[in-house]
Amino acid sequence: MLTPTAPAPTITIPAAMLAELSRVLGTGLILDEAQRQTYECDGLTNFRAVPGAVTLPRTTAEVQAIVRLCHQHRIPFVSRGAGTGLSGGALPTEGCVVIGLARMNRILSVDFDNERVFAEPGVTNSQVTEAVKHRGYFFAPDPSSQTVCTLGGNVAENAGGAHCLKYGFTSTHVLGCEVVLPTGELTWLGSEHGVVNEPGYDLLGTFVGSEGTLGVVTSVVLRIVRKPETVQTLLAAFDNIGAAAQTVSDVIASGILASAMEIMDHTSIVASEAAVHAGYPDCEALLLVELDGPTAEVNAQMQSVRELAAKNSAAEQRLAQSDAERAVVWKGRKAAFAAMGRVSPNYIVQDGVIPRTALPRVLAQFDALSKATGLRIANVFHAGDGNLHPMVLYDGSIAGEEARALDVSYQLLRLCVDAGGSITGEHGVGREKQCEMSYMYAQPDLAVMQRVRHAFDPHELANPEKLFPTPRLCGERHNGPHREHPLVTAGIAEIF
């Protein structure tokens, strides 16, 4: 665990506020210590803190009542969906109020004519597709945790998934949110009917991905998408990861918009095979390319993809021949993180983004860092949009190795930033990467974000000590450079 540089301020929820919460929520208020402890972390388990109260509202009015009380008594609150987040976004502040939205789990209506779904935040990602698939529709964002994770969390983190290369992130598919602001006001951001391009500031875009720091979402209007006529999935095996990455660049340069392009390295393949036996070929790098759309188009484009893979010396190519075969291929990919337990006692998953063309160079830097530190680094990534998920493997039973692994994982992120990229693609900043924000952004950028935060939340009650660097947790850190002409300075652009 990281050690804060100063102790956290003590939070005590006043008795009068607890009494009022109890009156509003009844059994939806949890004060028992053992029960509260089950909320002490999310999917990032090396940060833990126990909340002072857990609330489980069933309605927007109840959420509003909770937030108004927090505002009145200046008590911080942290909203929580299924707790599957990987950056500590739902980590409580010690002694705070947790607002768990799992009981607000109804799909309220489906409007097929306008291709919209209206739902509460505790509905799981997969349930949306379940509700519309009989009419040939699906909900596009597909984080690996989609059978468990909820819409509220998807909105908070702007969740992605393997298919956001073609279909976009959650922000593309959320058209409106009913939101309880940290002051207790109820408002709509974006459109109540899912009409495009609303006037005024696009605060919905700011809210999506704001990691719980701007308010609590109490309902959402989602866009649904028609299922494609055909889906085809290719596995191509390569002797080196550079050839797999080059194939990705070649596919994009040829004008083909694949629905997913994923790369797994040797360590990831071995771990995944040990866990789910997807029957992957034994190779240095595996490229998975999925195409969807009209059958005629997909057939023609898959032929082009196969030719490009062959040009880059693919040792083997396999096309999934059935839905069942495709499901197995994806099961192997989606299990890759959890499967690391088969090859290492512990691991840290990171989430950085780089310009796609920088892939071979950055992967070589990762490799050099691994050799220099003696810690293995496995790579699984959404190659099409340059979203890397390096995993740092370590043994927590060796004194000091967790701290070293954490340090390496942060160094990986800085390599991404140095390449013109970002410290997160889809997992969010949360508690885990807040100190790295100073490496990525110059002071004026962070100052504007903070001012916007205060427009929503003047007292910093909503998910405090997340997302932004704070002196208490990060100390005084130098900012990254503010580059005036970035494409030019990064040397990746043709100058006029």
Place this chain on the structure above:
Amino acid sequence: MLTPTAPAPTITIPAAMLAELSRVLGTGLILDEAQRQTYECDGLTNFRAVPGAVTLPRTTAEVQAIVRLCHQHRIPFVSRGAGTGLSGGALPTEGCVVIGLARMNRILSVDFDNERVFAEPGVTNSQVTEAVKHRGYFFAPDPSSQTVCTLGGNVAENAGGAHCLKYGFTSTHVLGCEVVLPTGELTWLGSEHGVVNEPGYDLLGTFVGSEGTLGVVTSVVLRIVRKPETVQTLLAAFDNIGAAAQTVSDVIASGILASAMEIMDHTSIVASEAAVHAGYPDCEALLLVELDGPTAEVNAQMQSVRELAAKNSAAEQRLAQSDAERAVVWKGRKAAFAAMGRVSPNYIVQDGVIPRTALPRVLAQFDALSKATGLRIANVFHAGDGNLHPMVLYDGSIAGEEARALDVSYQLLRLCVDAGGSITGEHGVGREKQCEMSYMYAQPDLAVMQRVRHAFDPHELANPEKLFPTPRLCGERHNGPHREHPLVTAGIAEIF
């Protein structure tokens, strides 16, 4: 012209500030009254005000110097691109500083590998496509004014165009902006390298479409898109506009994503024919459907579109047989607004959005309003995304008719809002529709937007008295209702 309810405060630029502007800008400072008068309005010519000074900076540093001086002396400023806006977004505040960005007109670099263009704000929309078309790319947003309007204005208004049905608005294609904040600070919003999904708040999304109220854009990173293999354009003539609208819904329900679907009514067709002789069929409603993509897909989908048009009793269908024929079809469509001069001495173009399924009902309401007021209403619209451009025809030489026409145009917008829609799709709110914002949004929505504005601009110096209703210009107006379950109350949804 609308009459403000109270006189505007008088603005006088201090002599010391003018001297400093002159030192920084040299001949880029315009104080001559006749020259200043040429900046008194934009494309919405019934609102006019003369600025106190016009500045024509050539660099980011000059823009920053101008804004710092405005901030220091609390002088409002209005930034301006080509002045083609239709909602008075570039209308000066009497006596203010205009920041004209026409001289910042360089494309700085093109990065084909990552499909990005880096450009200054005074570059025209069409110039981006000109710079990349030799490699098979184009810049997708295509407002009708694209040969003249500039990127800075496109960003300010989140410009659309006929093809944003498939390709999205400007916000989809702007990946980063260098911005001078109203306080004079320089920052980047979004990504400097065009990497997707940056951490922290998506302030770029808020900035795009903020109509010049949050700062001045000094450079942009744009996404470019590969040209499709094939484009096909169909004209279908109908005896009534409801059948044309039904065809649009049927096409979308069939899963076809057209690149454009436009409808013109009889009055618009007659006007357009008189102006540009596109050879349109004489009919009650003309539907234009454009498909693009791989040839095999486009051929198959166009066959389906033609069958759907026939099912809805299209009287005639014509497929453009060459690029030249397609250009003529589009020339007629894009000339429709200007061509209204052929059938009416004056007209007001409006810009409302409705859920696509409400098209027949809302068009009938427009018709009833026309009959009740005796003012003709012509309709041209982006039917695929429900973006209407009704034109109210009037004769300005008849006393009181302009005011009546303005009133009717606002009534049309309220019908759009009542149908679950919006007061603007792509022209912006600007000066023209700021009072209608109170009809569309509840007080908490507007209050949050104002707080965000103040996070960027604590003194309201950037394009003041635009976008938001003010008591001086709008009086005290009632807010629209705040609906808790909008899809349900609007009766357009299937209840679970």
